[in-house]
Amino acid sequence: MRLLMIIPAYNEEDNIINVVNNIKMKYPEYDYVVINDGSTDHTSRRCHREGFEIIDLPTNIGLAGAFQTGLKYAYSRDYDCALQFDADGQHRPEYIESMLEKLSEGYDIVIGSRFVKRKKDKTFRMLGARILTVAIKLTTGKRISDPTSGMRMFNRSMIKEFAVNVNYGPEPDTISYLLKNGASIAEVQVEMDERISGASYLNWSQSAMYMFRMLASILFIQNFRKRDSRHVVMKRNADNH
C-alpha cells in the first residue's frame, strides 16, 4: 500500500526539521509531504534547504484547509492511503505500521488512539475528549475512545471524499458524521509525546469555542447534512470538461 503522510505545519520552524528527518531516516518506505500553511517564520525556507517534499500555501487557510490540500495532492498522485501527522513531534511514526495493518482489514478510517487500552486521565483537557466521546456515542451509537486524536489514517475512498467536498475538516464532528453515514472506523492503541517545543495552539477561550463548535456540530448540525459525495464529484468533473 502506498502511504502518504500529510504534515500540516504552521510556524513550526523549531520542530519540523527533526520530525521530518526522523521519518526520512527511519521510515523511508513512507512518502510524506509537508503542507506549509502560510507560515510567517522560517518553516518554508528551512524545509526547502533540507530538500523536503513541501507544498507552500501562499496564505494561512487553517488546519482543515491545509490538511485537505494534502489529501487533494494524495488524490491527484493516486495514493492508497493518507495519514494525518503532526508537525510538532507529538505523533510517533512507529505506530504507522499497526495502523496500516488495521486499515488493510477494510476500514475507511483508522484513528491512532491513546485510550483504546488505557483510561483517560482525570485532567480538564481529557474532560473535553470524554464529552465528545459521549456525544458521538449518543448520535452514532458507536464508541470512539479518542475523538480528538490528530493521528488519523484514511483509505482511498476517504481521500477522494475529503478532497472534493466542503465541511470535511479533520475533526471529531466529521468522524461522527461519517460514522453515522456508514463509514467504518477503527482505533489502534498508540502513544503520543508532549510537544517538543512551542505552545499548543489552543488557549482557554479557544478550547471553549472548539468544544462548543464540535458539540453543536455533532449533536445538531450534522443531522441536516446529506452525504452525497458521488453527486459532488460528478458535478466537479462536469465543470472541468
Added chain:
Amino acid sequence: MSITLRIVLIALSVLSLGYVIHKIRFSKMQIEYALFWIVLSILFIILAVFPSIAYVATRLLGVMSTANLIFLVIIGILLLKVFMMTIELSVLENKVRDLVQQLGIDEKNHRDDYKMISKKSEESEKMKADNQA
C-alpha cells in the same frame, strides 16, 4: 407628522441615495450588489415623500403604530441581507481556499517536473559524453 420632519426625512433619504451612488461609483462595486442599496434608498425616498403609504399599511395590517411597522420591516430586510451575505462569504471562502490549495499543489508539481527534467537531461548529457568517449 410635522412639516419640518418630512422635509428632514426627504432631505436625508435623497442625500443617502446620492451618497450610495457616489460610493458605488468610487468602490467599483458590482452592479448585482449595488442594486440592493439603490433600491433601498429609492424606497426610503418614496416613503419620505408619501408617508401615507406607511399609514395605510399600518392600518391594513392592524399594527399598533407606524413606527413599529417601519422598524419591523427594515429590521427584517437587514436580517435577510446579513444572512445572504453570510452565505456569500462562505461561498467566497470556499473559493479562496480552493485557489490557495491549487496554487500550492501546482507549484509543487512544477518544482517536481523541473527536477525530473533536469535529472533526465543530466543523464542524457552523461550518455552523450560516454558515447563520445
